[in-house]
Amino acid sequence: MPSSRQPILPRVTRNGISRLDVLPAIVAGVIALSLAIELIRMITDSPGILVIGGLAVTLAGLLIATKRPFVGLTVNSFGSLVVAIGSWGPLVEWSITVFLVFIVTLRFGRPIRAAALVVAPTLAGTIIAGDLGDPLTSVFATLVSLAAGSAIGAGLRAQRLYRDSLERRAEDALATRELEATRRVAEERLRIARDLHDVVGHEVAVVSMNLGVVEMALVDTPPDVTEALDRARTGVRNVLAETQRMLVLLRSDDEQGGADPVPDxxxxxxxxxxxxxxxxxxxxxxxxxxxxxxxxxxxxxxxxxxxxxxxxxxxxxxxxxxxxxxxxxxxxxxxxxxxxxxxxxxxxxxxxxxxxxxxxxxxxxxxxxxxxxxxxxxxxxxxxxxxxx
Structure with missing residues (x-):
């Protein structure tokens, strides 16, 4: 269940910001522009203190929503009601509430809860102002706009979650394939190391032992034969040393082939x-x-x-x-x-x-x-x- 304490503005992830993540920022810009227009309109027409208080309630709801989205949404919806009581058209405040419903449902889901929190004060403000004509029309327009904002937000959220799940599945499949490949390579390296140790190492040791037997058995051996035996024994020791180094490399956990210093x-x-x-x-x-x-x-x-x-x-x-x-x-x-x-x-x-x-x-x-x-x-x-x- 999503936390209501999460921020409502987009955050940059390792995959960047998608178009759906940018939408809340765009809508927030539209809300800021609407507030600026409403403020200019109030400065020009000099409304009563109640109307100014309604705009303040709307702004306070927006600020609270950055930390507590559903609480801020509820506070924001009362802005249109306060403005309407002050005999001022609440169209801007009402629109801001619809936009905020969209942002909250896009980020956190729960479209029914979001719409239910704002429907009563928004309906009351619209009916009192009467900007949309008869009360039935006002009720219908308010309900449709709130339903559309919450439904569109929830639908886009579902699309984003589906996309994220597909990406996670693809990443998991890739990681599993890489782990399997690494495991197979490690098993093959161990198999080669065992073969080198069991077969080559054993046979070379047998050769070295037989050369020793020959060297001890020969009496009055000519110097050239003795030198040849010494060279053969040296060659066998070199083969054993090289085999040992290959065994160390094959059994090493360092996949860079010794790029890092070998522990000693x-x-x-x-x-x-x-x-x-x-x-x-x-x-x-x-x-x-x-x-x-x-x-x-x-x-x-x-x-x-x-x-x-x-x-x-x-x-x-x-x-x-x-x-x-x-x-x-x-x-x-x-x-x-x-x-x-x-x-x-x-x-x-x-x-x-x-x-x-x-x-x-x-x-x-x-x-x-x-x-x-x-x-x-x-x-x-x-x-x-x-x-x-």
Missing amino acids: LTSLPALFESYRQIGMDLHAEFEVPADSVDAATQLTVYRILQEALTNAQKHGRGAVSVTCAAEGAKLVVRVRNGQRLEPSERSTGLGLVGMRERVAAGAGTMAVTSTDTEFVLTAHLPLKNGRLA
């Missing part, structure tokens, strides 16, 4: 601070230099911590502890938080699935330990060259 270990303080700002009691300890971890692994660490902290905020309670340290040839990332006695919302588990996929794609492992009071996530990822820089 140096981005973690800002990530931690963002959670502290929303009230999380977060303690973080990092003992690993950024140059000891390659870019792909740094991105994996960032995404794991991002998802783990989100889960802790949604499903955990109490303090959250984050540690990152080197243990042998592995980078160990551990997130520890308390468990809520009653979960605030049901978990789908998709976040953990995504984290496992990211860790596996980075040649790492991830373990989750969950008790009634504590939740611990531990990820092991390879260090660059298997050691700290």
